[in-house]
Amino acid sequence: MGFVRTYNNKKATRYQALYIDAQGKQRSAGTYASDKEATRAWQTAEVKIREGLPWDPRRGKQTFRRYVEEKWLPHHRMEPSTRQDYLSAIYKHIMPFFGDMKMRDIYPENVREWITRLKAQGVSPRRIQYCKTSILNAIFTTALNDHILGIHPSRGVQTDPVPEKIRKILTAEQFDAIYHALPDARAQLLVELDIESGLRWGELTELRVQDLDFETRILTVSRAVVELTRKNHPDGKRFLVKQYPKNKRHRRLKLSSQIANKLKAYVEANSLGSDDLLFSRERTPTTKPRLQVLADPEDMKFVADNGRTYTHGTTSAYNLAKCRCDHCRGAYATYRAKRRGQGKDNPRTPRIVAPEDHIARDWFRKKVWLPAREAAGPGLEPRIHDLRHAHASWLLAGGADLQVVKERLGHLKLATTEKYLHSLPTADETALTALDKIRSAPQQSQTVPPSAPDVEALAEATAALAEAEAENTRLRKVIADQAIAQLTENQGLRLA
Secondary structure, eight states: OOEEEEEEOSSOEEEEEEEEOTTSOEEEEEEESSHHHHHHHHHHHHHHHHTTOOOOGGGGGSBHHHHIIIIIHHHOOOOHHHHHHHHHHIIIIIHHHHTTSBGGGOOHHHHHHHHHHHHHTTOOHHHHHIIIIIIIHHHHHHHHHTTSOSSOTTTTOOOOOOOOOOOOOOOHHHHHHHHHHSSSHHHHHHHHHHHHHOOOHHHHTTOBGGGEETTTTEEEEOOEEEEOOGGGSTTSOSEEEESSOGGGOOEEEEOOHHHHHHHHHHHHHTTOOTTSBSSOOOOOOSSOOOOOOOSSOGGGEEEOTTSOEEETTSHHHHHTSOOOSHHHHHHHHHHHHHHHHTTOSOOOOOOOOOOOOSOOHHHHIIIIIHHHHHHHOTTOOOOTTHHHHHHHHHHHHTTOOHHHHHHHHTOSSHHHHHTTTTOSTTTTHHHHHHHHHHHHHHHHHHHSOOOHHHHHHHHHHHHHHHHHHHHHHHHHHHHHHHHHHHHHHHHHHHHO
């Protein structure tokens, strides 16, 4: 049973609403200016307890930052790559506005103000929609379920519309141009397997020899690898292998005989074991050898912007002339390494990079894909992921069953696969052919002269029509004469 406790202050009398929670502890429902308001507050608290909704207004006093960092992020279930994206968006776009606000003080008007501020900062509508719909809604929904909030502040708040971009599908000719511009046969095999299987990058780079049955040409997709920053990886690495692909469904798909034979020859040529990656990162030296500079050759001298003459490969050229050539950088690095070896200049702990075999997406994009795309010709700007889109569109355009394509791509919904229907540049040609057929039909009937048999048939029909009309006129005259005769005979009988 709740009650009201009265406090007599110098300025006014205050009334504190007290009630007993579900654990039998005395709680405060707030302090009010009148006994009536305090009584209503503890009664409302007890009603919520009887309904099974424990309510404590003090929980809403915690700040948004404390709730997100101490309650939501540690216990919210999400994929490692999703957590990395959420952290970046939270601390860049969300936390600067909501971080110091109390949870109970956040209302829909504050969410609208936050959206307006992001727009003023130049944040794209797609990014604002992602932060509001995916992240902020998830935080406030959990807080509402935890009975920290009485309302959902972001529910019903609208963001600017984000139009769906037109998907540009890579044609076979464009793919061949990029394919032949790739630097080596290994990169060509990787790209060709990607467009013939439609795999995602994380699924493609995690494929192992054991996943491919060379007799049946069946490829099993049961894992995927994601690339994380070291601080977001559980073990401080770069790549995290998940024992399930996207949508958490294993799938099997069949490859063509030509790509299966290429893969088999590739595995045998590189002596790969069953547990080895099909495509792994090539081992390259992590540091390049420093240039050895002669004592003072004449050809190494240069005049800096300040009018003084310096020699490449000296610390003076690096510091005073601001020269950043390989010679000067090498000399400065050697000087710094010598001082750190003597315990000076706060020597840093050497960075230890664990060797990892997976191919980084950004490395492949910059070192392999983009140079090949530029060499293929101007106007070509497909991403690596567009090979997956091309795979789906080519299959559907060639007459493959929609359900089969859905299973090959690993889509959960058929509507996702339907987006690739009629996405090739030649998809509307049948419609244009039909339109041209309808529009040209009346013109042909007017312009094409009739043939000789048609003229003879038309003359015969005209003659027959004329004879029919003459016979009809004769019959009408006969009938009229008979009617007049009959009428005259009847009049004669009446007179007699």
